[in-house]
Amino acid sequence: MRIIQLTIQDEALLADCTIAGQAGEHLATALALDIPDEWRDCDCTLRFCLPFAGKYYRSVPLSNPVSFPLPQALMIPGELQVFLDARKDFVVHRTSVLSFTVEDTPDWCGNGALVADRYEGLLDSSLQEFEDALGELETLTNRLDEAEAAVESARKASALAQTAAAQAGTEAENAREASLAAQAAAGTAAQTVAGFEGYTKQEGNNRYGYALTGCAKGTEIAVDHIQTDTQPVTLTLTGLCRQDSIPGTISYCGDGGAISLTVNGETKEIPVELYGIPDGSGGFTVQDRLVVDYTKKDVRLQRNVGRIVFTGEEKLVSNPETAREISNYVYSNAYVPVPNGRLLCNLLPWRSNGFAEDLSYCWTSTVVVITLLNAETGVVAGEPQSTYISKIKDWLRTKAEEGTPLILYYPLAEPVEEPVDEETTAFLLSVAPQGTSMALSTGEEPHPSIKFVYCKDTQHVIDTLTARIEALEAQAVNIQIGG
Numbered sequence: 001m002r003i004i005q006l007t008i009q010d011e012a013l014l015a016d017c018t019i020a021g022q023a024g025e026h027l028a029t030a031l032a033l034d035i036p037d038e039w040r041d042c043d044c045t046l047r048f049c050l051p052f053a054g055k056y057y058r059s060v061p062l063s064n065p066v067s068f069p070l071p072q073a074l075m076i077p078g079e080l081q082v083f084l085d086a087r088k089d090f091v092v093h094r095t096s097v098l099s100f101t102v103e104d105t106p107d108w109c110g111n112g113a114l115v116a117d118r119y120e121g122l123l124d125s126s127l128q129e130f131e132d133a134l135g136e137l138e139t140l141t142n143r144l145d146e147a148e149a150a151v152e153s154a155r156k157a158s159a160l161a162q163t164a165a166a167q168a169g170t171e172a173e174n175a176r177e178a179s180l181a182a183q184a185a186a187g188t189a190a191q192t193v194a195g196f197e198g199y200t201k202q203e204g205n206n207r208y209g210y211a212l213t214g215c216a217k218g219t220e221i222a223v224d225h226i227q228t229d230t231q232p233v234t235l236t237l238t239g240l241c242r243q244d245s246i247p248g249t250i251s252y253c254g255d256g257g258a259i260s261l262t263v264n265g266e267t268k269e270i271p272v273e274l275y276g277i278p279d280g281s282g283g284f285t286v287q288d289r290l291v292v293d294y295t296k297k298d299v300r301l302q303r304n305v306g307r308i309v310f311t312g313e314e315k316l317v318s319n320p321e322t323a324r325e326i327s328n329y330v331y332s333n334a335y336v337p338v339p340n341g342r343l344l345c346n347l348l349p350w351r352s353n354g355f356a357e358d359l360s361y362c363w364t365s366t367v368v369v370i371t372l373l374n375a376e377t378g379v380v381a382g383e384p385q386s387t388y389i390s391k392i393k394d395w396l397r398t399k400a401e402e403g404t405p406l407i408l409y410y411p412l413a414e415p416v417e418e419p420v421d422e423e424t425t426a427f428l429l430s431v432a433p434q435g436t437s438m439a440l441s442t443g444e445e446p447h448p449s450i451k452f453v454y455c456k457d458t459q460h461v462i463d464t465l466t467a468r469i470e471a472l473e474a475q476a477v478n479i480q481i482g483g
Helices: 126-168 169-200 384-403 422-430 457-479
Strands: 002-009 014-016 019-023 029-033 043-050 055-059 064-067 078-088 090-092 098-103 122-125 207-215 231-238 239-242 250-252 259-263 265-272 276-278 284-287 291-295 299-308 326-333 361-364 367-373 407-418 439-442 447-459
Touching: 002 284, 014 078, 014 098, 029 259, 239 276, 265 422, 284 299, 284 407, 291 422, 299 422, 326 384, 367 384, 439 447
Parallel strands: 002 029, 019 098, 090 207
Antiparallel strands: 002 014, 029 064, 043 055, 043 078, 055 122, 078 090, 078 098, 207 447, 231 291, 231 447, 239 250, 259 265, 259 439, 276 284, 291 299, 299 407, 326 367, 361 367
16 A cells, blocks of 8 residues: 655645555555644544545544545546645634645546445535635634724724814815715724624634744744633644754754743743654654643643664664675664654665665664665674674764764654653643733744644624724714814
């Protein structure tokens, strides 16, 4: 089975391959995905669209680790669109739409080769449901923006009227025009809010999920549109690693034992290290996550990346009984990576799965593997296994003693949750909206990305805007022309 690894980066859905497979295949390709921590309590489904056929489907509910084999119903030649939808109560998360290509196959004979369970794992979905899912959040956000912009326009018009009225005398006509403009602007704002209010009454208790994201070194993430009764959902710090040259020095979040998180100008050191493995094109294949769950009053560190600092004392094994002529490899069964996953290493380049004799490198199959040239380790072809393994361990031991040990970061086959101390937990749970002045930033390089999710009380916004409009209308009507 082919595995296509999906990742979510700032709400964007990314894939390591955009070829879904060939027409008529059934369960031959699987979409693998790690659902973000803050989405895991939601009902998560993959939504599919075949644009050329006008067909829309959604998957059965998903849980981690996600591995969704593509059934035959989706493997029609052309474009296959997909996005991840997650919702709980009135909180909704959605990724961007990702397009795959299903390649045509000359021997695919359409209906004549259909399998009995070609819809396995799918639920039918209407066009309207698909479009509503994409447009719902955008519509709600835009309506709030329109209402606030309309009120701002009314406020400016009213200020103009006041200025003109104060001048009086020869400016009377201007004042009258300004007054009319203020009333008109206030009326436009009122109509906008009235239409918006009719929409939001369909939203139950009028709460909707919002997310603010960013890499905040040198800049702050400002939490705006916050009301006093806003409900925070999650705050997430996502680990990053950076390597300027390969091989070369690796820097990572929490290097030195802490991440600096600044909240409204107050800095606190968080004693965690967060890792991430770059994908080579600006993104990440896997990242650690520190999640603050305000709903459950819980803080958890999900470790998705393993870190190995080799000292030469590890228990290492190898398959060949005698040393090869040019290079040899060793591995440890103590570390279980994602099969064939990408690695990050300070002293050796990473190479995708497959033995090569002409270079030293690191790689994975179902284990983490190190291949070293005999010229570097002193291994002689034909030596017994125990001898050449001992020489490779000596090489690792020497590097460690010189202060440059071999360090490897690898994607864990299964995420591991690590405890967070009580003091750090209490501090992170206190990072909640504090009015419009709320701002978050970090000071490490490379800095972790920050994601803050909260539920915006739309009814509160409507009530506030309506009150401001009424005040503007009264102000405009009561302007005294000429005095």
